[in-house]
Amino acid sequence: MKRRSIVILAMWVLALATGWVHAEDLVLFSAAQAGADIWIWGKARVKASGGALLVTERNPEADYGDAHVADRFPYFAGGRVELDVAETTGRYTLQALAFRGEDYLESIDLARDTDVTGVQSFNLAQQTFPAETDHLMFKLWVGGGEAAQATVNDLRYVLPIAEGSLLLDKRFDTATGAEPDHARWVPGPDGGTMTLSGDQEYGSVLLPDVIRKPRQGLILMDAVVSNGTVTAQLVMFDSNRDYIESKDAIERAGSGFSTARLDTMVWPANAAHFQLKLWLAGNPDCSARIRRIVVVDQP
Structure with a gap:
């Protein structure tokens, strides 16, 4: 699938990342709004469950599995990823996969091998992405036991923008x-x-x-x-x-x-x-x- 590169306004992103301007959030992706159908299953399954997403390990060869969001999103260094996990029976990892056009570059762990619940926020400016990154894809891993599960209320990718802009x-x-x-x-x-x-x-x-x-x-x-x-x-x-x-x-x-x-x-x-x-x-x-x-x- 063809993806176009994005050129970032460097001073704008720096201002947003460092809090120079009062900001509101432009939501580029919300898993809660997109639903279960946007996920591509690897060795984990994603299904709707009571208003949340239930991510379940289904790997016959190991005790971990993954699923990723089908869409890719423009990379903004001033962006923020939010993960809201209601409960987990094992451990999970959230990754942001970096791309330049169609070329995969690197996977960045935002949350790694954790069982933390509640809302976590990850500022992309604090992560080390390859300089040529222009798009991101999000992947969730669950593991730590057979049929380990994580109940995800939401996974959001937001871009803070100046109020009223x-x-x-x-x-x-x-x-x-x-x-x-x-x-x-x-x-x-x-x-x-x-x-x-x-x-x-x-x-x-x-x-x-x-x-x-x-x-x-x-x-x-x-x-x-x-x-x-x-x-x-x-x-x-x-x-x-x-x-x-x-x-x-x-x-x-x-x-x-x-x-x-x-x-x-x-x-x-x-x-x-x-x-x-x-x-x-x-x-x-x-x-x-x-x-x-x-x-x-x-x-």
Whole structure:
């Protein structure tokens, strides 16, 4: 699955990691919300149990087993991982697996061979990740006995952001007023699905949200793309909402999280607002399910 690299705003991440700004949390992943189906079983099984996740060792050759989250997430040095374990009959390890694109780099133990219960918090800035890391995957190990179990209330990956700097957070589970052009757009519980009309090889959907120009900022898009690519374009306006020009932010993205810095773009001097236009390109049967788009400013 194609993953795009992310470029981090170094001073922003440093500010967040050291507490220079008052922050709120942008939740990039919550196991409690995602449910059991997002886990890939290794030698452990993950099933829903009374509002929690029950992770059970199922290794016939040893007394430990693992399961990992199917998705990968952008690596932010200022990010934080939170693990809430209700109870355990053995011991567990939580790992963050570092990737550069599709290449696995290293596994970092956040919690190692422990039976601690309650909420634990791990600041990524305090871990030693390879410098080239751009994405993370999360893996849980359980062990210490046959059929050892850990009951997990939640596993969250959050990015602290400056208070009031979240400009957009869309999941497209309901009608949005989007304007398709040579494309079809269908919102749903798992995101908005975009397909092409007729024999078109590209089409677009203009999202209705008018967003103020950020001072710095990032755009993040989480998508599942088949037989094509998705480009997120900024349609720029002046303070009177008169159109100026359009610029690509995220270009030709595949499946997974894609990101772009907005402060390094060359903005027209009179740009004050923008809308997002999504372009789908590929063969006529290509599709894209846009699960989430986030735009963050950093005052």
